[in-house]
Amino acid sequence: MAAYPGGVFNRIMQRGLNRYWSGTAKHVRDMELGPLKTRRLQARRLRAHLDEVISVADGQLALPVIGSNSFFIPHGTDWSWRPRLWRESLPQKGMVAVESREPLGEEITLFHDCDHSELTLRQLRNTREKDLAPYGLRMDVFGFDGSFLSLVLDMPEAATEGLSRDHVIRMTTIVEMEKPLEIFARLNIKHGPNTEQIIRELPLNKEDISVEFDLAYTKMNEKQFEKAWIDLIFEGPEMNQVILRDLNFSRRLRAEI
Structure with a gap:
């Protein structure tokens, strides 16, 4: 991102421009027609630049803040997490003809059994006013000659620290798709x-x-936790586009009855 030049010279220039246009506004009604036409032309040119700056700035400042980890957290939550792909810009934005077991970033991996991959993955910037996650994930599926398709998300070590059978893990997502399909989430x-x-x-x-x-409802040995991951399984994904606008997790103890 380019930085606008600052420093002493810039401040002096800004004060000078402010004085110029402040003086013009005070005396504009008393100006001769010739100088008035000149000031009007200058003002119109300046207004075009100012309108552009305001429009772009309003749009950028309305976007979800990069790095944001803000989302609804239920009462009693002792751990919460939004994966990096939905939180920060990845060095590699996307992939085409994605092979099975090929990762996007450090946490997401695509699995499938297609002989010929016509799958694409891409991180995109969320721009909707209601979005809390800065980024989303778009998956395009064209031809699909396989029997399964899943996105695997590796959860951090913190997800299993202090974990017990008294916990409930909540997953929240925002999904857009071109046509209906079934999606399953499997916690491992x-x-x-x-x-x-x-x-x-x-x-x-x-x-x-x-x-x-x-x-x-599990038979977990609470003393031997090693790792956790989520499979997002897509049934009948061919000729479809799926966008996951957000994905986040929280963990809380079950309320005692």
Whole structure:
């Protein structure tokens, strides 16, 4: 991003311009027609530049702040997280003809069994006024000759620190798609030689989607947690575009009954 020149000279120039136009505004009604036409032309040219600056600045300042980790957190939450892809600009913005097990950033990996990949992934800047996440993820699926397609998100170590079977993990996302399809979220938690899995279907009848994974229904060994990850599984994805405008997680203890 370019920096506008500053310093003493810039401040002196700005004060001079302010005095010039302030004086013009005070005496404009008393000017002769010749000088008045000149001032009008100058003012119109200046206004065009000022309108452009204001328009661009308003648009940029209305965007979600890069790095924002702001989202709804339920009462009692002891851990929350928005993955980097939805929070910060990635060095690699996108990929085409994505092969299976190919990562985008450090946390997201695409898995599929297509013989010929016609899949693209791209990080995009969210520009809608209601978006809280600075970035989103767009997946385009053209031809699809495979039997499965999933995005795997590796969760940080903090997700399993202090984790117990008394916890509920909440996943919230905003999904846009060209045509309806089924999306499932599967939470995987590895403990020792075993992996517990909980699967939820996303309710795609609304844009803001939340699902919860109640760990009470697992047989996890709380002393052997190693790692956790989420699979987003797409059923019937061919000839479709899916945009995940946001993806975030929170963790809380289940309320005692």
